[in-house]
Amino acid sequence: MEYFAFTVENALKKNGVHGDQGDWINKNQWREAIRSSGYVESEIYMAVAQGG
Numbered sequence: 001m002e003y004f005a006f007t008v009e010n011a012l013k014k015n016g017v018h019g020d021q022g023d024w025i026n027k028n029q030w031r032e033a034i035r036s037s038g039y040v041e042s043e044i045y046m047a048v049a050q051g052g
Contacts (some may be wrong), residue, residue, distance in 0.1 A: 003039035010036045 011033035015025045022029075034040065 003037045003042065006037040007033045007039065 007030075011025050011030060014020065014033065014036075015022055015029050020029075025033075
């Protein structure tokens with residue numbers, strides 16, 4: 001849940017009223033927000049740590 005909340009926070013801060021000020025957040029902006037959240041790195045780390 002932490003990564004989800006951080007993803008939404010990143011997306012809104014970077015693309016909302018005080019960011020790019022677009023009408024809608026597009027797919028690429030969501031992808032960047034997910035990358036910025038650290039979720040992908042965490043999943044890779046956990047897979048390596050668990051041996052698989």
